[in-house]
Amino acid sequence: MSFGKAKKQNNKIHIGSRAFDVFLIAFMIIVSIIFLYPFLNVIATSLSSNRMITTGQVTFFPKEFHLDGYKALFKDENILGAYWNTIVIAVGTMIVSLVLNSLMAYVMMAPEFVLRKPLSIILLITMFFSGGTVPTYLLIQNLGLYDSWWSLILPNAVSAYNIFIYRSFYQGISPEIREAARIDGASEFQILTKIYVPLSKALYATFGLFSVVGVWNSYYEALLYIKDPAKQPIQMLLRKIVFTSGTANMSDAQQMISNGNLNSLNVQYACVIATIGPILLVYPFIQKYFAQGVQVGAVKG
Amino acid sequence: MAKRSNTTSIPYAAKKKTFWQLLWKQKALCIMALAPLIMLIIFKYVPMYGILIAFKNYKASKGVWGSNWLEPVLKNFIKFFKNVNSGQIIWNTLKIGVLNLLFTFPAAIIFAILLNELRGKVFKSAVQTISYIPHFLSVVVICSMLNGFGSTTGLFNDVRDFLGMARVDMNNGSQYFLPLYLGSQVWQTVGWSSIMYLSALSNVDVTLYDVANIDGANRWQKIKNIIWPTIKPTTTILLIMNLGNVLNSDYTKILLMQNDTNRSQLEVIGTFVYQKGIVEGKFSYATAVNLFISVIGFALVFGANMITRKINPENSLW
Numbered sequence: 001m002s003f004g005k006a007k008k009q010n011n012k013i014h015i016g017s018r019a020f021d022v023f024l025i026a027f028m029i030i031v032s033i034i035f036l037y038p039f040l041n042v043i044a045t046s047l048s049s050n051r052m053i054t055t056g057q058v059t060f061f062p063k064e065f066h067l068d069g070y071k072a073l074f075k076d077e078n079i080l081g082a083y084w085n086t087i088v089i090a091v092g093t094m095i096v097s098l099v100l101n102s103l104m105a106y107v108m109m110a111p112e113f114v115l116r117k118p119l120s121i122i123l124l125i126t127m128f129f130s131g132g133t134v135p136t137y138l139l140i141q142n143l144g145l146y147d148s149w150w151s152l153i154l155p156n157a158v159s160a161y162n163i164f165i166y167r168s169f170y171q172g173i174s175p176e177i178r179e180a181a182r183i184d185g186a187s188e189f190q191i192l193t194k195i196y197v198p199l200s201k202a203l204y205a206t207f208g209l210f211s212v213v214g215v216w217n218s219y220y221e222a223l224l225y226i227k228d229p230a231k232q233p234i235q236m237l238l239r240k241i242v243f244t245s246g247t248a249n250m251s252d253a254q255q256m257i258s259n260g261n262l263n264s265l266n267v268q269y270a271c272v273i274a275t276i277g278p279i280l281l282v283y284p285f286i287q288k289y290f291a292q293g294v295q296v297g298a299v300k301g
Numbered sequence: 302m303a304k305r306s307n308t309t310s311i312p313y314a315a316k317k318k319t320f321w322q323l324l325w326k327q328k329a330l331c332i333m334a335l336a337p338l339i340m341l342i343i344f345k346y347v348p349m350y351g352i353l354i355a356f357k358n359y360k361a362s363k364g365v366w367g368s369n370w371l372e373p374v375l376k377n378f379i380k381f382f383k384n385v386n387s388g389q390i391i392w393n394t395l396k397i398g399v400l401n402l403l404f405t406f407p408a409a410i411i412f413a414i415l416l417n418e419l420r421g422k423v424f425k426s427a428v429q430t431i432s433y434i435p436h437f438l439s440v441v442v443i444c445s446m447l448n449g450f451g452s453t454t455g456l457f458n459d460v461r462d463f464l465g466m467a468r469v470d471m472n473n474g475s476q477y478f479l480p481l482y483l484g485s486q487v488w489q490t491v492g493w494s495s496i497m498y499l500s501a502l503s504n505v506d507v508t509l510y511d512v513a514n515i516d517g518a519n520r521w522q523k524i525k526n527i528i529w530p531t532i533k534p535t536t537t538i539l540l541i542m543n544l545g546n547v548l549n550s551d552y553t554k555i556l557l558m559q560n561d562t563n564r565s566q567l568e569v570i571g572t573f574v575y576q577k578g579i580v581e582g583k584f585s586y587a588t589a590v591n592l593f594i595s596v597i598g599f600a601l602v603f604g605a606n607m608i609t610r611k612i613n614p615e616n617s618l619w
Contacts, residue, residue: 020520024419031412032431034488038446039434041456045449056459056468104337107330114323119334126341128599131348132591133571134578138354138361139347155344158337188329217439220553224579235441242445243557265449272445279437 046269053263069266076250086233089152090215094208096157105166106192123160151225169203241271355589377589394569398547404483409494417502432492444557475563501535545602548594570594
């Protein structure tokens with residue numbers, strides 16, 4: 001009797017659990033669509049005709065396909081220049097920050113180093129306090145870095161947070177290797193470049209990518225420190241087209257919009273796609289590194 | 302006998318080395334630390350010293366030290382509080398920050414728990430991969446998309462049209478700002494923020510599940526008694542860290558969402574500092590306003606950590 005009852009109850013739980021699974025799968029499918037649909041809509045709208053956009057008929061796929069938005073964008077704006085600027089700034093930031101953070105992390109890792117404690121206090125303070133927008137802006141001006149790419153590369157090159165993560169990564173490398181190299185007469189710098197760096201490839205892949213994506217996506221520093229339009233990174237170009245001057249200085253696009261042949265969303269979304277394109281193209285290859293990187297920071301940092 | 306004297310001589314020799322001798326021996330390490338240290342001092346510490354201009358009448362020609370002290374020293378702070386808009390600005394900063402925390406923080410936890418409950422491994426990792434994508438979009442891209450979607454022919458208005466509501470220009474005025482801002486924040490952060498909780502959950506003791514199954518626990522009971530206790534420490538630490546950022550609402554995003562029709566209603570501390578300091582060149586005043594909000598933010602983290610330490614010392618940040 002009691003056995004049968006228990007079995008029945010078990011069954012009930014089972015059915016409830018199954019129903020929950022089904023509900024969960026349906027929910028996750030909807031959530032995934034919510035994550036993806038905006039992208040599809042942006043791509044579709046950038047390629048659709050003005051008539052279809054204004055009547056609200058564009059959803060997942062382009063309607064009355066044309067490339068005029070992209071043509072206008074690439075014809076009138078120095079978008080290739082903006083790509084080049086962004087790449088130079090990103091690669092510059094990556095190199096400077098990897099080199100400087102590695103040096104500091106190695107020194108902080110050495111257990112016998114007498115200045116370890118004061119240096120870690122100096123680093124910790126920068127994690128909690130900062131000068132803020134205006135003092136940093138004045139510093140950039142006083143150093144003569146205003147309107148130069150160095151103003152985007154140098155200020156955030158050394159990061160205490162990253163140094164602590166690098167250090168804990170280095171600490172995972174057996175100290176005996178370091179001892180052995182020292183006995184063989186290797187200098188500290190050689191130990192870092194010949195042993196620690198090659199053994200930390202995963203770390204450098206992750207943080208190199210982090211810094212490239214970070215630079216690719218930032219606009220505020222360029223808004224503060226870069227005045228010359230020819231030196232602006234890609235995000236500032238997008239900001240200009242969507243928020244400040246629009247298509248005002250794009251003669252062809254302006255003409256086509258007033259004729260009703262082009263929607264301003266065609267140009268704006270074309271620029272959005274041009275901006276996120278490179279990131280989305282490499283995303284499938286790099287996403288596993290990113291998730292790893294966050295976990296390294298979470299577990300060890 | 303000779304051996305013993307040899308071993309005792311080592312600590313003696315080590316003791317004899319003074320700090321400066323050790324430092325000289327480790328000069329290679331000192332030289333390696335030099336470049337990063339100089340960068341830290343120039344780009345982190347000099348701006349901290351520059352905060353002094355909040356109390357001074359900053360003149361570029363005289364520099365930070367040479368500029369005269371204000372009379373009274375707190376003049377800029379008094380000026381900010383006498384500003385008719387200061388109450389509105391502080392309220393906006395607080396409101397947006399708190400609402401942002403209230404929406405994005407639990408969303409990530411719930412999303413992580415639901416992902417964890419998902420059975421199919423391939424499907425789970427597909428959903429995860431998709432959910433991370435918005436994290437890699439820049440704030441300019443997000444705001445451009447919001448700007449387009451909110452326009453009368455955009456996605457959001459297509460949805461409104463579909464539901465039988467009239468098309469409205471959501472970029473006009475400030476009444477649609479909060480839903481657009483908070484919705485996009487959740488959309489952008491929920492997947493990425495869930496990683497922390499998922500990695501905490503990957504360490505959960507599997508035998509606990511077996512025991513729970515034998516006891517006939519249902520899904521909800523397992524979530525309550527196994528999963529929640531596992532992610533609770535992570536939750537507390539992240540909550541303290543987020544509390545410190547409550548007042549640092551993402552002003553780079555708000556700056557982009559501002560336009561002539563809504564600027565007065567959407568001003569927060571960060572955008573106000575940008576407007577006064579960079580656009581209008583009132584360096585001392587803007588620095589004072591920024592300092593005021595930083596001090597309150599720091600007090601918030603400190604207070605939250607103190608309370609946590611009293612309740613459960615293991616979960617506190619320090």
